[in-house]
Amino acid sequence: MPTTHRSKPILATVAALAGVSAPTVSKVINGRDDVADATRLRVQAALDELGYRSPMQRRTRSTGPAMIDLVIGVHDGAYSMEILRGILDFAVDVDVDVVVSSYTPDKLSRVDHDEWAERMKESGRSGIIFVTSEITIDQLNAFHRREIAVLVIDPLNPPPPGGYASVGATNWAGGKAATEHLLDLGHERIAFLGGPAAAECSVARLHGYLAALMGRGVTTRQDYILAGAFNQKSGAEASREVLALDEPPTAIFAASDTIALGVLEVARNRGLRVPDDLSVVGFDGTPLTEQTLPRLTSVAQPLQEMGRAALRGVLRLSRGEQLDSSHTELATELVVRESTAPPPV
Incomplete structure (x- = not known):
């Protein structure tokens, strides 16, 4: 025949x-x-x-391990490394290949997401995880049209209409805990040095800070609140500005550990002793907190577990499963070290 x-x-x-x-x-x-x-x-x-x-x-779809893309946006290296460790550790356990790339916001906005999604589809990738990236609904749709699962860790922008899967930490609660710690020590002149003004995680930490001040009847000062970037340079620039005020703060809550590094740098250059003259609290709980002098009090995020939760979620989505919630929040914990003390008399 x-x-x-x-x-x-x-x-x-x-x-x-x-x-x-x-x-x-x-x-x-x-x-x-x-x-x-x-x-x-x-x-x-x-x-x-x-x-x-x-x-x-x-x-590709029937043999070999699943393949997931991981895209890291702009953030400090210590934060990203902890997220990456969690993802890769879990990837080994579940036999998943992870392809890692890094995109600045400008580069991400110029990429043709349809072509990107098409290349992923052709090579058998079934999902993509974005870390602290700003992504639009049109960009998301490029992946959804090709049945590529998308999950975002700590998105910089609020979810677009219809929502999408994301993983983060209890940023509001963490911001409130950090500020309450400083208030409990006796500080009232507390500055907040944040990340990008539109970054959802930074906004939540700011709102936690404001809630703590309001709860104690402490007047909010706009000149104590500055937005910037999640890096040491931004922390240094912002702390120079608030410490030059006629009535400078006695404590600074930095929205990331790398912002706090900039604060410590400027304090040292100005001859200020931490924590005797200035208390400093960071956010993220990265290994940097144990490497500063003095060691940094910080709100610790479960970064590695966030990475594992993200990979677990995107794999479930790639199999067509429904997640229990479109947004997963993992608990933060304030870890007190030597960078905070009562204000100077």
Whole structure:
């Protein structure tokens, strides 16, 4: 009995639909890289319309470990490293390959997410995790259209309409605990040095700070509240500004450990003793807290567990499962060290 060959009719049908030659379709199906991106997208769209999956795609999906992309946005290295450790540790346990990349907000906004999602689909990736990234609903839809699961850790922007899966910590509670600790020590002139003004995690920490002040009847001073970036340079610039005030703060709550590093640097350069002249509290609980002099009081996030929870969640989404909640918050804990003390008399 003669063998029925289906490849040529399939190639001809796809080629006609995409407006390209059959050899070009063959190159796309077989993963060749000598095809222009725009042409590849047209061919892939035709393949998707016909419901066709290449043998390479079928093998990728049926054999070997799952593949997940991890995209790290702008944040301090210590924070990202702890998140990464949690993800990679859990990836080993569940036999998942993780592809790591880093994008600044500007670069992320210029990337063609449709092409990016298409490349992920072709290579068999089933999910993507963004860490402290700003991502729009149009960008999210590029992945959703191709059934690629998306989960965000500590998103910088509020969830778009319809929401999406995210993992974070109890930022409001952590901000309140940090501020209450300083109030309990007797401080009332407490400054807040935050991250980006629109960053959801920083805003929540600010609101926790404000709630603690209001709860104790302490007047809020706008000149004590500054937004910036989650890095040491921003912390240094902001602390120079508040410490130059006619009535400078006796304590500073920094919205990240790296911001706190900038505060400690400026205090040292100005001849201020921490904590005798100035108390400092950070946020994140990274290993940096044990390396500063004095050691830094900080609100610890369970960063490695956040990484594990994110990978666990995106894998469930990639299998079509429903998550118990679109947003998971893990508890923070204030860890008191030597950088805080009662205010100077």
